[in-house]
Every structure is written in C-alpha cells, then in structure tokens.
Amino acid sequence: MNTIDQATNNRIQQWLSAEYDAETVGQVQKLVDDKQETELIDSFYKELEFGTGGLRGIMGVGSNRMNKYTIGKATQGLANYLKQQFPDQDVKVAVSYDSRNNSQKFGQLVADVFAANGIHVYLFKELRPTPMLSFAVRHFGCQGGVMLTASHNPKEYNGYKAYWNDGGQLVAPHDKNVITEVNAIQSVSEIKFDGISENITLVGEDFDQLYIDANTQLSIHPEAVAAQSDLKIVFSSIHGTGITIVPKMLEAWGFKNVQVVDEQATPDGNFPTVVYPNPEEEEAMSMAKRKGQDIDADVVMATDPDADRVGLAVKNHNGEIQLLNGNQIGSLLTYYVLSSKKENGTLKENDFIVKTIVTSNLISDIGTGFGVKNYETLTGFKFIGEVITQVEGKENYLVGGEESYGFLVGDLVRDKDAVNACAFIAEMAAYFKNQGKSLFDVLLEIYETYGFYQEKLISLTKKGKAGADEIKQMMADLRANAPQSLGGVAVKEIRDYENSVSNVLADNSQSNIDLPKSDVLQFITVDGDVISARPSGTEPKIKFYCSVKESLANRSAYEETAKKLEEKVKNIMADIVKD
Incomplete structure (x- = not known):
C-alpha cells in the first residue's frame, strides 16, 4: 500500500491496537487485508472537523x-471545554437526534459521555427536530447541546451539531477551541463512555407543547388563519423528524x-422514496x-430529516404547482413579516x-424598502444566530434566512427552523388568500417593485481525499486566474473572503471585508450580477451561485423576462463552472 502516507498509516495502526473494541479492529484489519487503499485513505487521512454545520461524515470505521x-x-x-468555560456552574446540555440510521444510538452515546463527565443531560426520549434542540438549550438554561443529524446528506452520512449556551451552533472562538480539546485527546482511554444514569433526564412529549405554545405567540395575523382555516396544505416529512411536530404546529396555529x-411519513434513515432527502431537490419534492396537484393545494411543503430546512411549492398563474427556490421563499417571508408589521404599526427603528x-440581494432590497436594517453574514445559519445573540437587548430580530432553504421568524431559537417556517408560510398564504392573492401573485408583485431576481446553484460533488484536493485546486485556480468577464459581461469587483479583500478592477482599488475569513470568492459584474464560488462546509462539494436581476415591467412580461434571465445565467455559469 505504497500510496498511503505516514500520518495516515499511523492512524490506521492506532485503530488496530487493543484500545479499540474487537469489532472495530476486525473491520479495519479487513480493509488492510483486502488492500482497500482508497477506502483506507478516505477513512483515515484526517480527523473529522467542525464545518459550517458541525461534525459530519460517512458512517464507518476510521478517524x-x-x-x-x-x-x-x-x-x-x-465536555472538557464546557467544564473549563463554566468552572463554577453545574454544567447542563441538551441532546436530540433525527431519523438517520444510528442517530438514536449515537444520541445515547453522547448523553452517556456527558453524564460520565458529571454533566447533566436533557436527552430527548424520541427523535425531534434540530430547532427543538436549540429551543431546549435555551429553555433548560443549558451551557451546550448536541444534535445528531447529517441534515439533508445522503443516507450513508450522519453528523454532530454542537451548540453553545445561546442555543446557536458553535462559532469562533469556541469551534476552534473545541477542536483543540478534541485533538488533545491522544487515547481512547481518556474518553468516559460509562454514563451515570442519574445525570440523564429524559425529555418527553410534553415538551412539544412548550415549543408549540411559544411559536403560536409569534403569529402576526391569527384572524387571517381563522378566516382561511380550511387552506389546503400538503406536508411531507421525507422520512424525517418533521412528522413529529409540524402537523401538530399547523393544527395549533388553526389550520384544519x-x-x-x-408514503414519506414514517421516519426511516434509508429514505426509501427519495434519492436524497433534501427539499432543495425537485425529485425529493x-x-x-403530485399530491398538491391532485387536491389543488394552496401550499405544498416538505422538510428535511432534521426539520430545519423547508421546501415550498405553490400554484402559479397557470394553476400548476410550481416549486420555489430558497431565495424566493426567503423573500416572500421577509416581505410578509415586514409588510404586516408596517400595516399594523409594529415596525420599530431597531428592527433588523x-x-x-x-x-439573494432581493431580501436586503425588501428590507431597505421598509427602512429596516439588514445584516449580511458568512454562509451557515450559525452566523445568523451569532448576529441575533450579539445584538440581543439592543436590536430586534424579525426574520432571516439563507438560499439553502433555511429560515427563522422571531428569535425563539438560534438556528434555522423549518417547523416555525412551515407555520409562517401557511399563515402568509392564508393572509394573502384573504386578499384574493396566491403566493405566486405576491412573488410577482415583489418582482415588479424590487426587480426580477433569478438565481441558480450548481454543485459539483468531489468525494474523498482526492475530491477535497481537487476542490482546493479549483479555488486556487480561480484566485490565480480570476475571470475578467462572465457570460459576456465585464467583472467589476472581486471579493475574496479568504483574504478579506475586495478589489475594484477599474482602478485596482482595494478595501477590507469586515467578516471572518472564509474560502469564498465573489465576482460582481457591471450589470450587478453576483457569482459566488465556495467549497461546502458540510458536503464533499464545491458550489457555484449565480444571481442576476432585471426590471419586470408587469406580470405579463414574466415568462419572457424569466427566459432572458435564464439564458444569462446559463452563459455566466458556462464561463465559471469547469468540471
């Protein structure tokens, strides 16, 4: 096995030692005996690290x-870090898990390790969504939390989202500091696996009502829901945790x-009816x-396995059920919340x-239109949660989101919340239906007012160490040979978030980017198009985002303008995406 470097081989040899149980040693030995070099390299070439969504990887043996x-x-x-940071407190954590294979077993394992370290654990008795874990951290006054999930990744994955005492995922400096503590553990003997049962409190179904009640208090237009209580809603949990709470939330909100x-209601980590359990994928929706088309639904919604992302489809002006993308969903929610609060006179100067x-910049354009402050963060909802926490008590968070179908209305939690979003999407549909409008009608009105934005995401999957190296090289090549035009449109500005520099090409002037460093490149054209490239922090992918804009004179020009923008996006992407 000549292709395996020394560091990787050292890890393999460690995992063949008596520190590890016989089953694990046997699995590693079989890979060695069968000369499975690629699998050995991918399994041992590094330690799992916290990315934008925490610890995430394929299940199996290896570091x-x-x-x-x-x-x-x-x-x-x-556990070591929490005890260091809160030395004079009785440290508490909350632990939950989704429907993935091994999630419940991993959840119990995590609870046992914390409990063995003298930390009190609030362990969910049954699977529940990620946002409920964030809510539990805040409700129980915990110093931390862990959610066992790989979100929308394929079935062979699982993951570990770590949370801080504000209910948000770990951010700097805690994310790196925890990694330092993890890496300081040199032997399996340092891990306390034998849990102390007295340190574990099970969180039962009664907790659901606390979460539901807190959310229903956020409702802006309960009178619209009452008037449209028979709104036709289709919901799918795509074999995940959403089934445990979304129907109950919608019922509590007033939808009948x-x-x-x-077919997708039973939690199942094999996700038998979909290729990927991701509502971003048309196939998963x-x-x-189809059910929405059959019953002439007003809204069709589906959540991912841990119910922090939601996909949406609505009736278009041809009466067809049409999928919306994450930018469109986020724009609708932002417009609904801000316009409603302006209407009822509750918009405040310190709202954001x-x-x-x-x-999409459409969201910030809507905010500007209502005179509401807009913050912009790096990719990953943990950074949105960080902003909410940083200005808590001074400024008032209303709504936020990201193009990857993650949204949050109100500040009950510090993570994206598809359960909360499902309720607000339904309320929004009821409110506008009361006015004789569909959500598609409202989207066109937004485009007429703020401009027609068209976005596209292309993801290239590059698995294993070879894939990670290829992605790294692709980003290096983009930096070394930055495009001067895209789709025939000149590039005006290049923003390099890794080097914290924005460069205007016309005069080569530079300015600093006031955000933490991140491996992201953005190209802004003279037309205002925004094209971004970034390696995913949660999947073996490199992602390319494109957003273009043109005015929409009236709704009758929608199809024509959409085709024009689609062609522009196609030409731009052809220039930057090289597989």
Missing part, C-alpha cells in the same frame, strides 16, 4: 468517519386541512407536489433582518 470513537472523542473534548404524504452573502 474521518462517524462512529463510536470519533463521536465519543468529540463529546469528551466538548393538512394532508400528509403518507415530487410526491408532495439577516441574510448570508450567497443569498
């Missing part, structure tokens, strides 16, 4: 895989006509969309909204 030892090590490191996609740098 770069999700298993008893990598999860145990991460939890021991987090919620049709569940039965296809069953819900948040979006990420790769999310």
Whole structure:
C-alpha cells in the first residue's frame, strides 16, 4: 500500500491496537487485508472537523468517519471545554437526534459521555427536530447541546451539531477551541463512555407543547388563519423528524386541512422514496407536489430529516404547482413579516433582518424598502444566530434566512427552523388568500417593485481525499486566474473572503471585508450580477451561485423576462463552472 502516507498509516495502526473494541479492529484489519487503499485513505487521512454545520461524515470505521470513537472523542473534548468555560456552574446540555440510521444510538452515546463527565443531560426520549434542540438549550438554561443529524446528506452520512449556551451552533472562538480539546485527546482511554444514569433526564412529549405554545405567540395575523382555516396544505416529512411536530404546529396555529404524504411519513434513515432527502431537490419534492396537484393545494411543503430546512411549492398563474427556490421563499417571508408589521404599526427603528452573502440581494432590497436594517453574514445559519445573540437587548430580530432553504421568524431559537417556517408560510398564504392573492401573485408583485431576481446553484460533488484536493485546486485556480468577464459581461469587483479583500478592477482599488475569513470568492459584474464560488462546509462539494436581476415591467412580461434571465445565467455559469 505504497500510496498511503505516514500520518495516515499511523492512524490506521492506532485503530488496530487493543484500545479499540474487537469489532472495530476486525473491520479495519479487513480493509488492510483486502488492500482497500482508497477506502483506507478516505477513512483515515484526517480527523473529522467542525464545518459550517458541525461534525459530519460517512458512517464507518476510521478517524474521518462517524462512529463510536470519533463521536465519543468529540463529546469528551466538548465536555472538557464546557467544564473549563463554566468552572463554577453545574454544567447542563441538551441532546436530540433525527431519523438517520444510528442517530438514536449515537444520541445515547453522547448523553452517556456527558453524564460520565458529571454533566447533566436533557436527552430527548424520541427523535425531534434540530430547532427543538436549540429551543431546549435555551429553555433548560443549558451551557451546550448536541444534535445528531447529517441534515439533508445522503443516507450513508450522519453528523454532530454542537451548540453553545445561546442555543446557536458553535462559532469562533469556541469551534476552534473545541477542536483543540478534541485533538488533545491522544487515547481512547481518556474518553468516559460509562454514563451515570442519574445525570440523564429524559425529555418527553410534553415538551412539544412548550415549543408549540411559544411559536403560536409569534403569529402576526391569527384572524387571517381563522378566516382561511380550511387552506389546503400538503406536508411531507421525507422520512424525517418533521412528522413529529409540524402537523401538530399547523393544527395549533388553526389550520384544519393538512394532508400528509403518507408514503414519506414514517421516519426511516434509508429514505426509501427519495434519492436524497433534501427539499432543495425537485425529485425529493415530487410526491408532495403530485399530491398538491391532485387536491389543488394552496401550499405544498416538505422538510428535511432534521426539520430545519423547508421546501415550498405553490400554484402559479397557470394553476400548476410550481416549486420555489430558497431565495424566493426567503423573500416572500421577509416581505410578509415586514409588510404586516408596517400595516399594523409594529415596525420599530431597531428592527433588523439577516441574510448570508450567497443569498439573494432581493431580501436586503425588501428590507431597505421598509427602512429596516439588514445584516449580511458568512454562509451557515450559525452566523445568523451569532448576529441575533450579539445584538440581543439592543436590536430586534424579525426574520432571516439563507438560499439553502433555511429560515427563522422571531428569535425563539438560534438556528434555522423549518417547523416555525412551515407555520409562517401557511399563515402568509392564508393572509394573502384573504386578499384574493396566491403566493405566486405576491412573488410577482415583489418582482415588479424590487426587480426580477433569478438565481441558480450548481454543485459539483468531489468525494474523498482526492475530491477535497481537487476542490482546493479549483479555488486556487480561480484566485490565480480570476475571470475578467462572465457570460459576456465585464467583472467589476472581486471579493475574496479568504483574504478579506475586495478589489475594484477599474482602478485596482482595494478595501477590507469586515467578516471572518472564509474560502469564498465573489465576482460582481457591471450589470450587478453576483457569482459566488465556495467549497461546502458540510458536503464533499464545491458550489457555484449565480444571481442576476432585471426590471419586470408587469406580470405579463414574466415568462419572457424569466427566459432572458435564464439564458444569462446559463452563459455566466458556462464561463465559471469547469468540471
């Protein structure tokens, strides 16, 4: 096995030692005996690290895989850090898990390690969504929390989202500091696996009502819901946790006509009816969309396995059920919240909204139109949560989101919340239906007022160490040979978030970017098009985002303008995406 470097081989040899249980050693030995070099390299070439969504990887043996030892090590490191940071407190954590294979087992493992370290654990008795974990951290006054989920990744993945005492995912400096603590663990013997049952409190179904009640208090137009209580809603949980709470939330909100996609209602980590359990994918929404077409639904919604992302389809002006993208959903929610609060006179000077740098500028344009401050963060909802926490008590968060189908209305949690978003999408549909408008009608009105934005995301999957190296080289090549035009339109400005520099090409002037460093490149054309490139922090992918804009004279010009913008996006992407 000549292609395996020394550091990787050292990790392999460690995992063949008596520190590890016989089953694990046997699995590693079989890979060695069968000369599975690629699998060995991918499994051992590095330690799993916290990305934009925490610890995430393929399940299996190895330092770069999700298993008893990598999860145990991460939890021991987090426990050590929590005890350091809160030395004079009785440290408490909340732990939940989704429907993925091994999630419940991993959740119990995490609870046991924390409990063995003298930390009190609030462990959900049954699977529940990520936003409920964030809510639990805040409700129980915990110093931290862990959610076992790989979000919308394929079925072979699992993951570990770590939370701080504000209910938000770990951000600087805690994310790096926890990694330092994890890496300081040199032996499996340092991990305390034997839990103390007295330190674990099970969180039961009664907690659901606390979360539901808190959310229903956020309703802006309950009178519209009452008037449209029979709104036709289709919901799919895509075999995930959404089924445990979304129907109950919609019922509590006042909606009486919620049709569940039965074929996808049973939690199942194999996700048997979809290729990927991701509502961003048209295929994953296809069953819900068909049911929506059959019953002439007003809204069709589907959540991912841990119910922090939601996909949406609505009737277009031809009466067809049409999928909306994350930018469109976020823009509708932003417009609904701001216009409603302006209408009822509750907009305040210190209100604000948040979006990420790769999310449509339409959202910030809407905020500006209502005189509301807009924050912009790096990609990852943890950064949105960080802003909410940083200005808490001084400024008032209303709504925020990211193009990857993650939204939050109100500040009950510090993470994206598809359960909360489902309720607000339904209320929004009821409110506008009361005025004789569909959500598609409202979207066209937004385009007429603020401009017609068209966005596209292209993701290239590059698996394993070779893939990670290829992605790194692609970003290096883009920096070394930055395009001067895209789709025949001259590039005006290049923003390099890794080097914190924005460069205007006309006069070569530079300015600093006041955000943490991140491996993202953005190209802004003279037309105002925004094209972004970034490696994913949660998947083996490099992502390219494109956003273009043109005025929409009237709704009758929608199809013509859409085709024009689609062609522009196609030409731009052809210039920057090289597979």
